[in-house]
Amino acid sequence: MKYAFFLGCLAPVMSRQFELSTRKVAKKLGLELIDMEDFACCGFPIKSVDQETTLLLAARNLSVAEGLGLDICTICTGCASALAEANKELMHNDGLLEKVNEKLQKIGRTYKGSVKVKHFVRILYEDVGCERIKSQVKKSLEGLKFASHYGCHYLKPSDVFDKFEDPEFPRSLDELVSALGAETLEYEEKMHCCGGVILDVDDKIALAMAQKKLDHVSAMGADAMVLMCPLCGSMYDRNQRVMERRFNVAYNLPVLFYPQILGLALGIDPKGLGLDLNRVKTSDLLSKLGV
Numbered sequence: 001m002k003y004a005f006f007l008g009c010l011a012p013v014m015s016r017q018f019e020l021s022t023r024k025v026a027k028k029l030g031l032e033l034i035d036m037e038d039f040a041c042c043g044f045p046i047k048s049v050d051q052e053t054t055l056l057l058a059a060r061n062l063s064v065a066e067g068l069g070l071d072i073c074t075i076c077t078g079c080a081s082a083l084a085e086a087n088k089e090l091m092h093n094d095g096l097l098e099k100v101n102e103k104l105q106k107i108g109r110t111y112k113g114s115v116k117v118k119h120f121v122r123i124l125y126e127d128v129g130c131e132r133i134k135s136q137v138k139k140s141l142e143g144l145k146f147a148s149h150y151g152c153h154y155l156k157p158s159d160v161f162d163k164f165e166d167p168e169f170p171r172s173l174d175e176l177v178s179a180l181g182a183e184t185l186e187y188e189e190k191m192h193c194c195g196g197v198i199l200d201v202d203d204k205i206a207l208a209m210a211q212k213k214l215d216h217v218s219a220m221g222a223d224a225m226v227l228m229c230p231l232c233g234s235m236y237d238r239n240q241r242v243m244e245r246r247f248n249v250a251y252n253l254p255v256l257f258y259p260q261i262l263g264l265a266l267g268i269d270p271k272g273l274g275l276d277l278n279r280v281k282t283s284d285l286l287s288k289l290g291v
Contacts, residue, residue: 139289151231196234
């Protein structure tokens with residue numbers, strides 16, 4: 001299985017461990033991620049300001065992947081949402097593809113509509129499958145309790161993602177965690193936003209949203225949170241110490257991306273998975289695994 005690897009803007013800057021662990025587990029599972037130097041921003045950051053430019057940015061990226069006959073794999077849920085939504089608009093809005101191609105032709109590009117866009121976690125769930133992952137586990141994560149966080153853009157808008165699972169009661173991430181032997185926790189406000197999208201607008205509200213979820217997760221006795229979005233990772237990991245100081249609380253709760261725990265179960269060295277890059281230290285978690 002081969003995919004055009006769309007890194008996006010946030011992951012390489014804020015969540016290097018997400019990229020490192022994704023590359024490691026992909027190789028272990030026989031997934032080939034092809035780096036495309038011609039990829040640019042997905043367009044998501046300016047969607048609320050300029051939808052036409054957003055669509056053009058997305059279409060250009062789709063044309064880059066199409067040029068090599070590859071579908072797109074992304075590790076950012078925002079990128080997945082932006083690219084998949086643009087793809088659907090281009091295919092189902094009469095005349096829109098032609099208008100976009102008129103502008104793309106000015107830079108020597110065109111898009112026909114053959115590319116599919118998937119988040120890496122969805123590829124693991126649908127294209128690799130939980131049973132195959134189970135068969136590859138070398139170090140069971142039995143005894144650990146994880147709180148899965150889906151975020152806002154992994155499943156929504158649901159029609160853009162072919163409604164592959166219920167956006168209000170998703171199970172894919174939990175099932176992938178369970179495939180590694182760990183216990184998944186159900187907790188209050190599991191499907192609520194991390195607050196990251198408004199951090200630069202009102203950090204008080206944003207941090208209060210994230211802090212509330214950390215309260216619920218900690219109360220459940222979780223060993224760590226598991227997620228799949230660099231912005232969500234920034235809120236719960238990079239900003240956890242900020243919340244502890246501001247709200248006079250103490251969590252010390254590790255926040256890992258799913259490929260990191262998958263890599264541990266596959267027997268990959270923790271440093272190769274970027275665990276030393278996590279802001280909240282993972283040493284206690286690793287000691288429970290005897291690593």
